[in-house]
Amino acid sequence: MSLRFDAINHVSHERNNNPAVASQKITAIFGESVFNVKTAREYLSDEAYKSLVNSIKGAKKIERNVAGQIATGIRAWAEAKGVTHFTHWFQPLTGTTAEKHDSFFTLKSDGTAIEEFDGAALIQQEPDASSFPSGGLRATFEARGYTAWDPSSPPFIIEIGNGKTLCVPTIFVSYTGESLDYKAPLMKATEALNKAAVTVCNLFDKNVSKVTPTLGWEQEYFVIDEALVNARPDLLQCGRTVFGAAPAKGQQLEDHYFGSIPERVYAFMRDYENESYKLGIPLRTRHNEVAPAQFECAPIFEEVNIAVDHNILLMDVMSRVAKRHHLVVLLHEKPFAGINGSGKHNNWSLATDTGVNLLAPGKTPKTNLMFLTFFVNTIKAVHDYADILRAGIASASNDFRLGANEAPPAIISVFVGEYLTKVLNDVESRVGTKFDEQDEAILKLDLHRSIPELLMDNTDRNRTSPFAFTGNKFEFRAVGSTANCGHPMTILNTIVADTLNKFAAEVEALTEKGDKKDIAIMQVIQKYIVSSKKILFEGDGYSEEWHKEAEKRGLPNLKTTPIALDAMVTEKAKKLFKENNIYSHSELEARYEIELEKYIKKVQIEARIMGDLATNHIIPSALKYQNELLKNVSLLREAALPEKLYKGQLALLKDVSTHIQQVYDNVDAMVEERKVANNIANSRDKAIAYEAKVKAQYFDKIRYHVDKLEQLVDDELWTLPKYRELLFLR
Secondary structure, eight states, X not given: OOHHHHHHHHHHXXXXXXXXXXOXXXXXXXXXXXXXXXXXXXXXXXHHHHHHHHHHTTSOOOOHHHHHHHHHHHHHHHHHTTOOEEEEEBOBXXXXXXXXXXXXXXXXXXXXXXXXXXXXXXXXXXXXXXXXXXXXXXXXTOOXXXXXXXXXXXXXXXXXXXXXXXXXXXXXXXXXXXXXXSHHHHHHHHHHHHHHXXXXXXXXXXXXXXXXXXXXXEEEEEEEEHHHHHTOHHHHHHSSOSOOOOOSSSSTTOOSTTOOOOHHHHHHHHHHHHHHHHTTOOEEEEEEOSSTTEEEEEEOOEEHHHHHHHHHHHHHHHHHHHHHTTEEEEOOSOXXXXXXXXXXXXXXEEEETTSOBTTSXXXXXXXXXXXXXXHHHHHHHHHHTHHHHHHTTOOHHHHHHTTSTTOOOSBOOEEOOHHHHHHHHHHHHTTTOOOOSOGGGGGTTOHHHHGGGGGTTTTOOOTTOSEEEOSSSEEETXXXXXXXXXXXXXXXXXXXXXXXXXXXXXXXXXXXXXXXXXXXXXXXXXXXXXXXXXXXXXXXXXXXXXXXHHHHHTOOBOOSHHHHGGGGGSHHHHHHXXXXXXXXXXXXXXXXXXXXXXXXXXXXXXXXXXXXXXXXIIHHHHHHHHHHHHHHHHHHHHTTOOGGGGHHHHHXXXXXXXXXXXXXXXXXXXXXXXXXXXXXXXXXXXXXXXXXXXXXIIIHHHHHHHHHHHHHSOGGGOOSOOHHHHHHOX
């Protein structure tokens, strides 16, 4: 029996073997594995506690002598929970997390064994980590990379099997100070946005002293039985199926969407949710997504730095917990052709320390003018830096998703809904109006009455829009499900900070000329609306008409990663990130090289998997069937039957033979193109060659013939689990 049929039998067995998951009140376990402020109050002295709280709030750095007290308190807490090791937990540019475990155990000079965790070990470590991608920022022999504690993200305990490890969230930098991770730039961008937003807020409210970008991500994923995945080398190696014919029933009926959660998956969900609650991840929502075997979870909004940490941690928790249930979580953006892919919608907003959501319509003319200011500045930022925002979500896996099955297109546009479109049009219509000394003139737009209607159902999300306003936040829908959302959030925070700085400067210039403040604000808002309105689009982003219209408007349509990434190293990008103190030119160039290298390697791996499956699975199965057909036709001829009685067999034999030969020919040709691409020295040229000459030229072509063979060859001979099994057996 083949591995495929063994796997099918395994699924039936596992249905009745779900690990028991205890029902627990969420508030009773939430944060129990986190050294949060409440826990710190219990384990730290007043001096250490105040120092930690001030550091979390960004007031000042923790002194090393106080760090020792904090480290001792953290160790006492961790050991009480059975922890023996600690690690600096960081997010290198691989897209995953990294950790090197050290024990609390050490020996004194006299040989005495003790448990120890000092302030130096808490604050900084030198993990080497020379094999992580650096884009040329350091050579392998220059291995000194440093992790430094981020006090704003609390330490937590991760439990793997019977072992527990204390994880200290850190940034990761080179010996010369360049950032080598996603966290350090995000923290810089968050601070840049805070400063810029506070300056603009103070035009309306002098009490605002801090603005925090918030994030609520929505994580989509597929859940497939472990045995079925193990029988698919492409899922194991690439996270997606490179071959697979569409089943008779896919998602046409959309009966999976918001349907009853399958019992086995439900048990898995409860299990990973419990683990997440212990780690302080505030999950709120779970449901079936549109595609069969696809699901989604989402948390309560958090500060962006914490939200990013929690999302990348959740991805790890889900994958580990799935193994207990003999399941596999697929986070790839497009694991199955012909049905929905998976995204990580990033719901982004801005919150003040006075309790105001700056992207929520207010109740007074003054607060609505402040809302309109931040709303229009965000649109302006997306317009001016659309190409850089697109580069921030570019990856080999996301290229399969963008533009299909509810994923937004590669063209960056902004959806704001009918009512806000009318408001913007009303503001624009007053361009050229000579405002007199009656400040109330700016309020004749009746913003107070029209904007609060947004709190109703007047901003229904446009699922084809990559960047949509949804009532009190913007939803960046184009982010891929595998992505570390720290990168796109770094870009979004930076471009909005940059735009707000320019806005404040323009308002100041007008007031210095004698304009009243509110009138100056409205004049700049009008200018921004006019200059950025071509980015606004309310229609169907999938339509051919929109693609033509976008081209007329001059909007970039960067369909592939190698082309989209160019935006990261333009003079505009270098100026943006340098002036806002996010990336130096060398850091930006390094990230560009890293992303190109990742793209090349991923396409290369997929091409190799396609060749391997074709050679070792597809063609052998097809040849066996071809031989059976030949034997059948030969016997029929020997029986002297008229050929018209076995025309079907002959046609089938011809079709099978044709597809086999096409698979042979195209795999061989693809291998030759890979060899050519591999000899290209320049990373960009190599990435483009892999995209245009390998992927675009052969992937779909080989898949077409393989999928045709799947539909023709005897089911008993086909060794790879089919879509109907992968998607519907659980």
